[in-house]
Amino acid sequence: MKVRGTAVACDESGSDGEQLVPATHPVFALGSVILTHGQADRIMAEARERTGSQAQELKAKSVVRNDKVVRWLMGSESPLLGNACTYLVEKxxxxxxxxxxxxxxxxxxxxxxxxxxxxxxxxxxxxxxxxxxxxxxxxxxxxxxxxxxxxxxxxxxxxxxxxxxxxxxxxxxxxxxxxxxxxxxxxxxxxxxxxxxxxxxxLDEPTVSALDPIVPALERTVSRWASLREQPLRVYCDKYSHLERPEAVGVLYRYWRNVQQIRVQQVKLVDSKKDSRVQVADLVAGISREYVQRVLGGDVGALDAVPALRSFIHPDSLWSDSGVWQTLQPTPVIAGPTRSQAMR
Incomplete structure (x- = not known):
């Protein structure tokens, strides 16, 4: 039986779990996309062709070094505009x-x-x-x-x-x-x-993980897509230790149902090597995090090369109201993707 609803594929970048200070990366990013398998397959195939990569799973760290590929994937003519979002957490x-x-x-x-x-x-x-x-x-x-x-x-x-x-x-x-x-x-x-x-x-309760950014990131990412879609959602995530506990996923379900009044049919952990949608989400998260960290580190012109990247940033990201956030301030594109954009 075919599962109905809109599929949201997610992957993170910059996660240190609950280790926030000191952190390996100052920013956590959760990328999410709404794509069919066919759309994602074509994007990943073109990304491999443009980078010359033969890797089974092309990762963001390989793509981010190639400015031309970054501009193609997350520029003004991006195939992802309206179909991708990055939730940021300034740790x-x-x-x-x-x-x-x-x-x-x-x-x-x-x-x-x-x-x-x-x-x-x-x-x-x-x-x-x-x-x-x-x-x-x-x-x-x-x-x-x-x-x-x-x-x-x-x-x-x-x-x-x-x-x-x-x-x-x-x-x-x-x-x-x-x-x-x-x-x-x-x-x-x-x-x-x-x-x-x-x-x-x-702390002994399996539902408690107050400091892992994956929790607010997933809560708000899924809520955001629900506000832009008329169908129930199915969520597919790369494997993540906190989400392997059924009790922890139950907390997310209750938040979406009781607080946000949205319907999530399924949260499923998948092997990213076998799901091109999650692979695209990884590229979105990794590229976004890299460029945002450049801005955070003082390179205020970092986004000049990919100004459309602002269109992917979740407007309710966990970020201080600093000058950096003003630089990152999302543009209206992600605020209202049309159904035609979602289905292309």
Whole structure:
């Protein structure tokens, strides 16, 4: 029996799992495409021809070195315009947002104060991200790394930071920085120990992975495509450890059904070597991440070679409201691909 619905194929680039600080890559990207197998096969065949690659699976790291191929695939005449999207996560900003989400916001909520409505949560994350490095100096990176370690299920090397160690570091933060908004965040953070302890009790649950960017990236990518399509969705992803746990995928299903009120028929992990749609998603993610990281690193003209790349960027990406985001600001193309574009 043929499965109906719109197929969304996804792959990531720049993933370090829950390891956000220090990270191998400062940006996480989730590429997604809506293509038939035939469309994806033709795109990958042409990409191989243009690069001269004989590899069974052509990866983004090979394509990104060829500016002409990048311009063909993600330029103004791209065969993917309207059919592809990249969700970006700026990892340093993401972890600042998590400090507010998992600790600071919980303190306010415990007092009956809602800081989510009205955007105060986001403003606090922006304050921490923009002012923390300059005001706190070396302690800034220590704070992020300790929070990252404390809230991970497990660490790859060394010992996991415990609650006592984290709040010893937090206790060393200045009481008065001369900046009122930052002082407020740090004061509330110092009062959040109970919530850090409570979270440790949750880490054994298979559904919890608060720091892996794949979770918000998939939530919002699928929600975005659902808003642009009239059919239920089927999601195909390259193999990813967090998604191999049925309980974790169940959390995604509940989010789409109960929060977004959208219908996702299936989330299936596939072997990317056997699915050209996922291979195209890998190219979209990898190329986007590479060029975005160039901008983040100070090369403000990096997108001049591929200005249409902005059309692929998800407008709700997890990024600070910095000058870099203004440079990356998505253009309207991805905001409203037509059904004819989707089917070509």
């Amino acid at each position: 340093d900003y993401f972890i600042c947002a998590k400090i507010i989400d998992l600790l600071v916001e919980e303190v306010f909520y415990g007092k009956g104060i809602d800081i989510v409505q009205g955007g105060e949560v986001r403003r606090m994350a922006q304050t921490l991200y923009h002012r923390g490095p300059e005001v706190l100096g070396q302690t800034w990176q220590e704070l992020l790394a300790a929070f990252n370690s404390l809230h991970r299920r497990r660490v790859r090397s060394g010992e996991k930071v415990n609650v006592e160690q984290f709040f010893h570091l937090v206790g060393r933060l200045p009481a008065h920085t001369g900046e009122e908004r930052l002082d407020e965040v740090l004061t509330v953070l110092k009062a959040s120990r109970k919530y850090a302890e409570d979270f440790q009790d949750l």
